[in-house]
Amino acid sequence: MQIFRKLPLLNLLRKPVRSVILLCLAAVLSFTVFGGALMVSSLRSGMTSLKERLGADIMVIPEEAAEKKNLEEIVLQGQTGYFYMEDTVTEAVADVEGTGQVSDQIFLASLAASCCSAKVQLIGFDPETDFTVLPWIRRSYSGELKKMEVVVGHDIVSDEGDTLTFYGTDCIVAGKLTRTGTSYDHCVFAGADTIRELTRSSIGRNLNQFKEVDPNHVISCVLVQTEEGADIDEVAKRIEASVSGVRAVPTSGMIAGISGSLLGISHIVRVMTAVIFLLAFLIMMIVFTMLIHERKREYALLRVVGVSRVSLTRSVMSEIVMVCLAGAAAGVLAALLIQILFVRALQGTLDMPMLMPGAGSVIAYMVLSVLAVAAAGILSSFWNVNRVSREEIGLALRRER
Amino acid sequence: MEVRAQQIRKEYIRTSRDTNILTAVASCDFLIPAGQVTVIHGSSGSGKSTLLNVLAGILHPTEGKVFYDGMDLYAKRDEKLSGFRNLHIGYVPQGRSAVSSLNVLENVKLPYALYEEDGSSAALEMTERFGIRDLCEVMPDCLSGGELRRMAIARALVRKPEVIFADEPTGDLDDENTKTVLDSLRQLAKEGAAVLIVTHEEEAFTYADRIFSMNAGKLSQESCRPG
Ligand SMILES: Nc1ncnc2c1ncn2[C@@H]1O[C@H](COP(=O)(O)OP(=O)(O)OP(=O)(O)O)[C@@H](O)[C@H]1O
Ligand SMILES: [Mg+2]
Numbered sequence: 334m335q336i337f338r339k340l341p342l343l344n345l346l347r348k349p350v351r352s353v354i355l356l357c358l359a360a361v362l363s364f365t366v367f368g369g370a371l372m373v374s375s376l377r378s379g380m381t382s383l384k385e386r387l388g389a390d391i392m393v394i395p396e397e398a399a400e401k402k403n404l405e406e407i408v409l410q411g412q413t414g415y416f417y418m419e420d421t422v423t424e425a426v427a428d429v430e431g432t433g434q435v436s437d438q439i440f441l442a443s444l445a446a447s448c449c450s451a452k453v454q455l456i457g458f459d460p461e462t463d464f465t466v467l468p469w470i471r472r473s474y475s476g477e478l479k480k481m482e483v484v485v486g487h488d489i490v491s492d493e494g495d496t497l498t499f500y501g502t503d504c505i506v507a508g509k510l511t512r513t514g515t516s517y518d519h520c521v522f523a524g525a526d527t528i529r530e531l532t533r534s535s536i537g538r539n540l541n542q543f544k545e546v547d548p549n550h551v552i553s554c555v556l557v558q559t560e561e562g563a564d565i566d567e568v569a570k571r572i573e574a575s576v577s578g579v580r581a582v583p584t585s586g587m588i589a590g591i592s593g594s595l596l597g598i599s600h601i602v603r604v605m606t607a608v609i610f611l612l613a614f615l616i617m618m619i620v621f622t623m624l625i626h627e628r629k630r631e632y633a634l635l636r637v638v639g640v641s642r643v644s645l646t647r648s649v650m651s652e653i654v655m656v657c658l659a660g661a662a663a664g665v666l667a668a669l670l671i672q673i674l675f676v677r678a679l680q681g682t683l684d685m686p687m688l689m690p691g692a693g694s695v696i697a698y699m700v701l702s703v704l705a706v707a708a709a710g711i712l713s714s715f716w717n718v719n720r721v722s723r724e725e726i727g728l729a730l731r732r733e734r
Numbered sequence: 735m736e737v738r739a740q741q742i743r744k745e746y747i748r749t750s751r752d753t754n755i756l757t758a759v760a761s762c763d764f765l766i767p768a769g770q771v772t773v774i775h776g777s778s779g780s781g782k783s784t785l786l787n788v789l790a791g792i793l794h795p796t797e798g799k800v801f802y803d804g805m806d807l808y809a810k811r812d813e814k815l816s817g818f819r820n821l822h823i824g825y826v827p828q829g830r831s832a833v834s835s836l837n838v839l840e841n842v843k844l845p846y847a848l849y850e851e852d853g854s855s856a857a858l859e860m861t862e863r864f865g866i867r868d869l870c871e872v873m874p875d876c877l878s879g880g881e882l883r884r885m886a887i888a889r890a891l892v893r894k895p896e897v898i899f900a901d902e903p904t905g906d907l908d909d910e911n912t913k914t915v916l917d918s919l920r921q922l923a924k925e926g927a928a929v930l931i932v933t934h935e936e937e938a939f940t941y942a943d944r945i946f947s948m949n950a951g952k953l954s955q956e957s958c959r960p961g
Contacts, residue, residue: 335848336847340835340836343835343836631833631834635833640816644848725794726793727788727793
């Protein structure tokens with residue numbers, strides 16, 4: 334290739350210090366844009382996955398549980414509380430006017446440590462009536478759950494075919510669920526038969542206090558889908574009125590709550606991203622302006638030798654675009670790496686479900702961020718480059734000779 | 735190719751005692767004939783570089799026109815004018831003039847590179863002639879003033895242009911290199927080029943066909959070699 338065409342590259346390679354500074358600037362810029370976008374969209378898809386998990390309109394739990402535990406944590410973060418009531422509640426709830434599908438679940442705590450260091454939560458659901466867990470399980474596991482088979486959350490370190498022991502009883506892992514970004518990722522799911530078996534073996538280990546409830550007829554909560562057109566709040570009130578000792582919690586209120594704080598966080602992230610981007614953009618503009626003016630005489634020399642205004646502009650701009658693209662690519666990769674490494678920690682700090690978007694959207698975000706930085710580079714310098722290339726050669730040549 | 739300036743005048747806007755305008759070159763006609771070496775000398779600040787730039791097509795005159803073989807130089811569009819400069823004009827600027835991220839050889843062959851030509855052999859020949867062959871791979875930052883100057887001259891002459899402008903071409907050079915440079919310019923004039931040298935060196939006068947002096951923007955002819 335001829336040296337004039339190679340000039341932008343040579344300028345970068347043969348002035349390493351300057352190039353590294355420019356690269357860093359571009360990297361900061363793309364890091365912010367991409368990191369911000371990734372975070373906002375992780376929060377969003379965390380939220381979406383949460384909503385999907387939470388197909389129920391109303392959650393019915395024992396009265397004392399509603400006081401004991403933060404309801405939002407139970408419902409939204411999937412943090413199971415350990416509270417129990419009689420399974421007659423299910424039928425009673427189903428009889429209330431306005432309820433559609435009704436299904437109960439039981440939450441058990443287990444120290445079964447063959448798989449995990451932390452306490453594992455067992456969630457038992459009734460495959461006959463379930464409408465929240467199964468659709469989700471269907472995505473990663475297509476078979477029927479047989480007796481003594483369980484499906485594990487994404488973060489449980491067991492794979493299909495492994496054996497997990499709870500209260501001395503063995504269960505086979507039949508499948509593993511996709512990530513949700515919530516505490517459900519640490520849960521183990523089992524069908525009604527299996528869970529009854531486990532409940533029985535757990536008695537006497539003093540883990541789950543069923544109190545006066547018969548362990549063969551114990552449940553933790555009833556999930557309710559209201560009939561089409563029914564007023565959810567009304568139905569909840571009716572349930573509380575006709576079934577004694579329970580609280581009926583409409584989930585939409587909670588989702589609205591968490592949506593609100595999610596919006597808040599997304600907003601903060603967006604504003605911060607914008608501020609950092611603007612600052613980096615300004616710095617970039619200053620640096621490019623200095624750089625371009627410092628090289629005025631050199632540009633004039635090229636013009637004397639026969640470089641036209643257009644080719645000079647093209648040459649300088651391609652140098653800038655090159656450095657922006659390279660820096661931006663580095664920044665984007667760094668952001669991706671950090672996000673992958675620290676997404677759990679972030680999720681913990683923000684106390685929000687976070688779920689990385691799929692590879693396709695991540696790649697799209699990456700490409701868009703890199704392009705955005707290249708565009709910022711062009712925007713921040715084009716005016717100056719154009720001005721310098723238009724300057725009268727005879728005058729520009731007088732600089733610092 | 736001959737260069738003819740018609741009633742050119744150049745003013746700068748500059749605040750001084752009672753006026754805002756400095757006439758760097760007072761209105762004059764001027765001819766650089768093909769095949770001859772024309773020398774301009776004069777005190778510092780008298781307007782020599784300004785005149786040279788106007789003639790070379792890189793500084794618009796306030797008034798007047800510059801013709802290259804009858805073609806109005808400043809009427810050309812930038813794209814055309816740039817190509818014309820590349821092919822026909824050799825320009826040695828006053829002071830240092832290196833493209834800092836190109837090594838010596840790349841600097842010298844730059845005029846060829848712009849239009850996708852190689853020019854390596856011509857460039858090597860030039861470095862040989864001006865004694866910088868051993869420095870071909872060296873970056874300009876590491877060169878002495880004289881070496882840089884010879885590099886700039888080599889670059890200006892590499893395409894064997896028909897019109898050559900040299901602003902203090904021998905400023906940093908020793909006697910031997912001064913002679914080489916002036917010999918080369920003389921030689922190109924003999925081959926038909928129009929050569930204009932701005933200089934302080936008395937030495938250059940012996941190579942000149944015509945000598946002009948410049949004083950506060952006013953040009954006057956001092957001598958003309960017969961023939
Ligand atoms: N851009 C400018 N704006 C205002 N005045 C200028 C500008 N460029 C040059 N001048 C003035 O014009 C005059 C002529 O300058 P020029 O560079 O042509 O002189 P010169 O004869 O080449 O001097 P030297 O021998 O020192 O190179 C000087 O007085 C200089 O200060
Ligand atoms: Mg001068």
